[in-house]
Amino acid sequence: MFRGYMALAGAELTNTSRLVAHARPGVPQSMEEALAQCRCTVPRGYINYDDSWPGLAVFLGDEQPYTLTSAPWYDPTIPQSEEFLGVWVTATDGFGPAPVDRQISDAICAGGVTGAHRDKARSLTIQAILIGCTNAGVQYGMEWLGCRLRDATSLAGTTLEYLAAHPEDSAADPALLRRVMSRVVYTREIRETKSFGTRGRQHRQGAVKAIDWEMGVLDPYVYGPATSRTVVWGSSVTESIEWAHPPDCEDPGSCEEIPVLASAVCVPAVVDVAAVQPPVCAGCIPVCEVQTRVAQVPAAEGVMCRDETVTLTVTAGADLVSVNFWFRPCGSDAACDRTGFLSLAGMPAGSTIVADSVLGRPYGLVNGRQVRQEGIVHTPTGAPWTPVVLDAGQCWELVAQHEPGIDFTVQISVRGRQS
Numbered sequence: 001m002f003r004g005y006m007a008l009a010g011a012e013l014t015n016t017s018r019l020v021a022h023a024r025p026g027v028p029q030s031m032e033e034a035l036a037q038c039r040c041t042v043p044r045g046y047i048n049y050d051d052s053w054p055g056l057a058v059f060l061g062d063e064q065p066y067t068l069t070s071a072p073w074y075d076p077t078i079p080q081s082e083e084f085l086g087v088w089v090t091a092t093d094g095f096g097p098a099p100v101d102r103q104i105s106d107a108i109c110a111g112g113v114t115g116a117h118r119d120k121a122r123s124l125t126i127q128a129i130l131i132g133c134t135n136a137g138v139q140y141g142m143e144w145l146g147c148r149l150r151d152a153t154s155l156a157g158t159t160l161e162y163l164a165a166h167p168e169d170s171a172a173d174p175a176l177l178r179r180v181m182s183r184v185v186y187t188r189e190i191r192e193t194k195s196f197g198t199r200g201r202q203h204r205q206g207a208v209k210a211i212d213w214e215m216g217v218l219d220p221y222v223y224g225p226a227t228s229r230t231v232v233w234g235s236s237v238t239e240s241i242e243w244a245h246p247p248d249c250e251d252p253g254s255c256e257e258i259p260v261l262a263s264a265v266c267v268p269a270v271v272d273v274a275a276v277q278p279p280v281c282a283g284c285i286p287v288c289e290v291q292t293r294v295a296q297v298p299a300a301e302g303v304m305c306r307d308e309t310v311t312l313t314v315t316a317g318a319d320l321v322s323v324n325f326w327f328r329p330c331g332s333d334a335a336c337d338r339t340g341f342l343s344l345a346g347m348p349a350g351s352t353i354v355a356d357s358v359l360g361r362p363y364g365l366v367n368g369r370q371v372r373q374e375g376i377v378h379t380p381t382g383a384p385w386t387p388v389v390l391d392a393g394q395c396w397e398l399v400a401q402h403e404p405g406i407d408f409t410v411q412i413s414v415r416g417r418q419s
Helices: 016-023 031-039 056-060 079-083 135-152
Strands: 002-008 011-015 084-093 104-106 112-114 122-132 158-163 178-196 208-217 227-230 235-240 289-296 307-316 321-329 339-347 352-356 361-366 369-371 388-391 396-402 408-418
Touching: 002 016, 002 056, 002 084, 002 135, 011 016, 011 084, 011 135, 016 084, 079 084, 079 135, 084 135, 122 135, 122 178, 135 158, 135 178, 135 208, 307 321, 307 339, 339 352, 339 388, 396 408
Parallel strands: none
Antiparallel strands: 002 011, 002 158, 084 122, 104 112, 122 208, 158 178, 178 208, 227 408, 235 289, 289 396, 307 352, 307 388, 307 408, 321 339, 321 396, 352 361, 361 369
């Protein structure tokens, strides 16, 4: 992996390019920046080898050049925040293939028998150097890093983003090297393994700290960049349902009552007749007309493994929306080829539902915030919705079936899944 950049919960965690820019500052653009440079200087030649990527700031769309006063840890009310240069990741472990577990037991006769294949949770170990101009600055940096890692303390975990390899001198598109781990949790605190200074002066303590920490990844897979687009339906068919019956069927109301003999001693039990709620709320389609739409699913990019995950974001129009979705191989009409079912029941007008196959759960979106949905997401059989994982080597179609004329939009996001 490329050690020069990591983002936790969507925000920068480590950035070697930023640290190098702070250690080798250019011409200050403001008095505040000039004062920060004067307060925080490191010896010339301190960085003997720079393994950062010069194009990182442009790739991320960050403000250039990197300055101390634009760093994510900078706080004008805390002076020592200007005395911390950044985090330099020096070694990582656990970013390779997904760990596997498979038990083998001896057979009664020759050989053995195997259990089921299982992909285990990952364990990540990250070693880094914190560099400051003063002991107070580097201590502040360690506290800031500890605060950022607290974003991974929830039960559900969060995301960790990085690049799969160093992009320099490669024909690879850096955007296709993006990788995301999901359900990342903080499992061991930051530990300081060494501290030392850089100036050789007395009455000081170290301004450089070697540290390490550990994280766990509950979802063992690594996801590639998202291929996202608004679904444009390639075909739309509205079918009318015709009901048929024998032409000479008698009116049931004209049937005579059939007499029943009842015991004069044993009183027959009476069963109360009451309306029963259907076991499955969603998945029902109109009995008169139904509209079926079909669109081809875009292919995942950047990951060469055989699996791809599909996330659907559905936004209702001006009316309530109830719709069934499923996936099928391109051109197939066979019912047994259908997979990845999703039923939405009674989506309020203007609402948005996301069936997220990376996070592994559905949720609503209100003003850009994830909220819990209740009673909207189902499957036709009543089983809970499960993430959609398709064979990346096949062509797939998305099918939507609903009442004719209802208005909704679908955003589809496909990610390759590396095992």
